[in-house]
Amino acid sequence: xxxxxxxxxxxxxxxxxxxxxxxxxxxxxxxxxxxxxxxxxxxxxxxxxxxxxxxxxxxxxxxxxxxxxxxxxxxxxxxxxxxxxxxxxxxxxxxxxxxxxxxxxxxxxxxxxxxxxxxxxxxxxxxxxxxxxxxxxxxxxxxxxxxxxxxxxxxxxxxxxxxxxxxxxxxxxxxxxxxxxxxxxxxxxxxxxxxxxxxxxxxxxxxxxxxxxxxxxxxxxxxxxxxxxxxxxxxxxxxxxxxxxxxxxxxxxxxxxxxxxxxxx
Amino acid sequence: xxxxxxxxxxxxxxxxxxxxxxxxxxxxxxxxxxxxxxxxxxxxxxxxxxxxxxxxxxxxxxxxxxxxxxxxxxxxxxxxxxxxxxxxxxxxxxxxxxxxxxxxxxxxxxxxxxxxxxxxxxxxxxxxxxxxxxxxxxxxxxxxxxxxxxxxxxxxxxxxxxxxxxxxxxxxxxxxxxxxxxxxxxxxxxxxxxxxxxxxxxxxxxxxxxxxxxxxxxxxxxxxxxxxxxxxxxxxxxxxxxxxxxxxxxxxxxxxxxxxxxxxxxxxxxxxxxxxxxxxxxxxxxxxxxxxxxxxxxxxxxxxxxxxxxxxxxxxxxxxxxxxxxxxxxxxxxxxxxxxxxxxxxxxxxxxxxxxxxxxxxxxxxxxxxxxxxxxxxxxxxxxxxxxxxxxxxxxxxxxxxxxxxxxxxxxxxxxxxxxxxxxxxxxxxxxxxxxxxxxxxxxxxxxxxxxxxxx
Numbered sequence: 001x002x003x004x005x006x007x008x009x010x011x012x013x014x015x016x017x018x019x020x021x022x023x024x025x026x027x028x029x030x031x032x033x034x035x036x037x038x039x040x041x042x043x044x045x046x047x048x049x050x051x052x053x054x055x056x057x058x059x060x061x062x063x064x065x066x067x068x069x070x071x072x073x074x075x076x077x078x079x080x081x082x083x084x085x086x087x088x089x090x091x092x093x094x095x096x097x098x099x100x101x102x103x104x105x106x107x108x109x110x111x112x113x114x115x116x117x118x119x120x121x122x123x124x125x126x127x128x129x130x131x132x133x134x135x136x137x138x139x140x141x142x143x144x145x146x147x148x149x150x151x152x153x154x155x156x157x158x159x160x161x162x163x164x165x166x167x168x169x170x171x172x173x174x175x176x177x178x179x180x181x182x183x184x185x186x187x188x189x190x191x192x193x194x195x196x197x198x199x200x201x202x203x204x205x206x207x208x209x210x211x212x213x214x215x216x217x218x219x220x221x222x223x224x225x226x227x228x229x230x231x232x233x234x235x236x237x238x239x240x241x242x243x244x245x246x247x248x249x250x251x252x253x254x255x256x257x258x259x260x261x262x263x264x265x
Numbered sequence: 266x267x268x269x270x271x272x273x274x275x276x277x278x279x280x281x282x283x284x285x286x287x288x289x290x291x292x293x294x295x296x297x298x299x300x301x302x303x304x305x306x307x308x309x310x311x312x313x314x315x316x317x318x319x320x321x322x323x324x325x326x327x328x329x330x331x332x333x334x335x336x337x338x339x340x341x342x343x344x345x346x347x348x349x350x351x352x353x354x355x356x357x358x359x360x361x362x363x364x365x366x367x368x369x370x371x372x373x374x375x376x377x378x379x380x381x382x383x384x385x386x387x388x389x390x391x392x393x394x395x396x397x398x399x400x401x402x403x404x405x406x407x408x409x410x411x412x413x414x415x416x417x418x419x420x421x422x423x424x425x426x427x428x429x430x431x432x433x434x435x436x437x438x439x440x441x442x443x444x445x446x447x448x449x450x451x452x453x454x455x456x457x458x459x460x461x462x463x464x465x466x467x468x469x470x471x472x473x474x475x476x477x478x479x480x481x482x483x484x485x486x487x488x489x490x491x492x493x494x495x496x497x498x499x500x501x502x503x504x505x506x507x508x509x510x511x512x513x514x515x516x517x518x519x520x521x522x523x524x525x526x527x528x529x530x531x532x533x534x535x536x537x538x539x540x541x542x543x544x545x546x547x548x549x550x551x552x553x554x555x556x557x558x559x560x561x562x563x564x565x566x567x568x569x570x571x572x573x574x575x576x577x578x579x580x581x582x583x584x585x586x587x588x589x590x591x592x593x594x595x596x597x598x599x600x601x602x603x604x605x606x607x608x609x610x611x612x613x614x615x616x617x618x619x620x621x622x623x624x625x626x627x628x629x630x631x632x633x634x635x636x637x638x639x640x641x642x643x644x645x646x647x648x649x650x651x652x653x654x655x656x657x658x659x660x661x662x663x664x665x666x667x668x669x670x671x672x673x674x675x676x677x678x679x680x681x682x683x684x685x686x687x688x689x690x691x692x693x694x695x696x697x698x699x700x701x702x703x704x705x706x707x708x709x710x711x712x713x714x715x716x717x718x719x720x721x
Contacts (some may be wrong), residue, residue, distance in 0.1 A: 056445070059448070059449045060448070060449075060451070061445060061448045061449060077451065080450065080451040083449070085445070085446055085449035087443065087445045087446055087449075091443070091445055092442055092443045092445075092446075093308075093441075093442060096308065096441060096442045096499075097308075097493065097496065097497045097498055097499050097502045098438070098442060098498065098499055099497075099498060102438075102498075102499070103442070106438075106439050106442070106443070106446065109435060109439055109447075109450060110450035110451070112435070114433070114436060115432055115433070116435075117435065118435075142497035142498075158446075168449075
């Protein structure tokens with residue numbers, strides 16, 4: 001249903017003048033960027049540039065100090081079920097007593113609501129998602145008994161089970177072997193072919209051009225954003241990775257020491 | 266004396282005494298709920314919140330007595346709940362508004378509130394009405410002092426919290442595993458945490474009369490940790506934690522009913538808390554040692570079997586290599602060839618003898634035909650792996666043997682086939698024919714063996 005209700009030429013995510021602060025320390029300055037619907041988009045930038053923060057802000061996981069974020073032209077709360085999320089692999093407790101299938105089934109929890117249990121259709125959707133990342137044979141494994149690449153595939157399967165229109169992924173290619181990287185890429189491409197939008201934080205500059213068709217380049221502030229051909233230029237790369245803007249660092253430090261940032265609620 | 270104990274035990278087992286029945290019902294229900302809620306708290310890494318809560322509750326009980334001047338469990342527990350929650354809130358405030366870390370914050374709150382509680386209860390004991398307060402039971406628990414209404418309250422609170430877990434099972438599961446994902450679904454993660462902590466607070470507080478403020482946290486934490494040795498699924502994990510808590514509650518309070526009270530005890534009856542926790546601790550110790558796969562014994566057995574297999578394979582390989590060098594193999598020769606320790610070497614020799622792989626005559630060891638076959642397979646995987654390391658991983662020839670030694674015992678037949686394919690060996694190896702087809706030459710020419718990897 002989502003592909004019909006959302007025009008493919010529209011905007012999937014609009015980030016409007018957004019500033020985000022952790023413990024009063026600003027980590028994103030006045031970000032203004034629109035990700036087109038149907039894009040396979042990368043967010044790139046050096047460590048600590050605020051890439052994950054931007055993703056979490058779109059998901060409503062972090063309070064934004066100022067600005068506004070819209071998903072498919074609406075506030076996030078109205079379109080939650082159109083959004084799927086793949087967190088960083090390190091962010092969870094892999095010793096937790098759940099099986100691979102349990103984790104993938106969690107992708108269905110969002111549409112269930114509180115107190116309700118997954119039914120047969122949910123289980124079937126989870127099975128299908130597991131199959132599409134080639135992990136069916138591991139369904140009964142405890143999740144700590146997987147390699148890094150397999151864990152990443154399980155996370156991807158959980159997002160697929162969400163059957164969303166917008167996929168937000170935090171470093172889906174981090175720490176995976178070459179074969180897994182290719183199969184993850186295939187899944188992302190097939191999502192795009194189905195008219196869905198993928199926005200992924202990405203670390204490997206070598207592959208940005210061949211994997212993605214849209215890029216947002218971030219280093220506390222937005223350096224550039226646009227189709228790969230126009231935005232992913234040597235000049236922009238230099239501006240993204242060639243050291244922080246020192247003045248911005250000084251302002252950040254001043255804010256941390258002194259005042260507070262206003263919080264919009 | 267012994268006779269008395271026996272008759273007590275008999276009465277207890279047959280549940281003849283209605284008071285005993287009631288007490289067991291109370292501590293059993295409490296143990297069950299504490300096991301389940303505690304297991305969730307441990308998974309959510311909030312185990313010590315129960316500890317802080319229990320200790321911080323003591324002044325609440327005292328204040329309730331000072332205000333109402335009577336022994337009333339509901340009022341005591343209300344006081345305990347208020348102060349327990351106050352303690353947790355103080356802890357969170359310290360963590361949030363200062364740079365003090367969680368462990369230090371817990372210690373500060375737990376210690377200060379508990380100290381206040383001890384001071385207040387000392388004051389109460391000196392009051393004329395003080396010895397009727399029953400406050401001494403709150404330190405280490407005294408299940409025998411419970412009346413029907415107390416048990417009803419405990420059972421109701423335990424039932425309520427179990428119901429809460431059953432209703433929000435899926436929610437607690439996801440929030441425990443992946444907070445960020447739960448948040449991305451629009452779930453109010455902090456509300457779910459608050460509900461879990463409320464259930465924890467309720468169970469902790471109703472547990473105080475039977476278990477006491479000092480050891481309540483142990484009853485919350487130990488059953489859940491014990492359950493993890495037996496399963497890696499959440500539902501059985503919680504069920505087992507509940508079962509272990511139930512057993513601890515039942516057997517602990519049963520023990521306290523039959524054990525003679527120590528002389529120094531302020532009132533009749535052995536403190537229940539230590540006995541309940543001792544039972545829980547025993548279950549933990551048994552699981553730690555004897556649980557299948559995760560228990561220490563199972564892990565030790567697996568490790569020993571692996572070490573033996575490695576020794577066996579080394580022995581056969583060594584004998585084959587000595588045979589290649591045309592050196593008659595003796596125990597002395599073997600120890601110069603590889604840094605064998607005599608114990609493991611003799612054990613490996615006798616195992617190989619009993620399997621019919623070698624003969625040992627006049628201090629000379631020789632491979633039987635079966636042993637030769639077996640050693641060829643071992644040599645083959647060793648040399649293929651060596652060659653692979655050398656050609657594809659760029660390891661220098663004089664280092665390759667040591668690296669290969671550490672891994673070769675884990676090489677499966679499938680992996681071996683892949684090495685062969687990559688190295689383009691197999692039947693095309695021109696240098697070897699017959700039994701040695703497919704076995705590469707050693708990277709170390711005879712006489713220059715560097716076969717001395719460090720042994721554990």
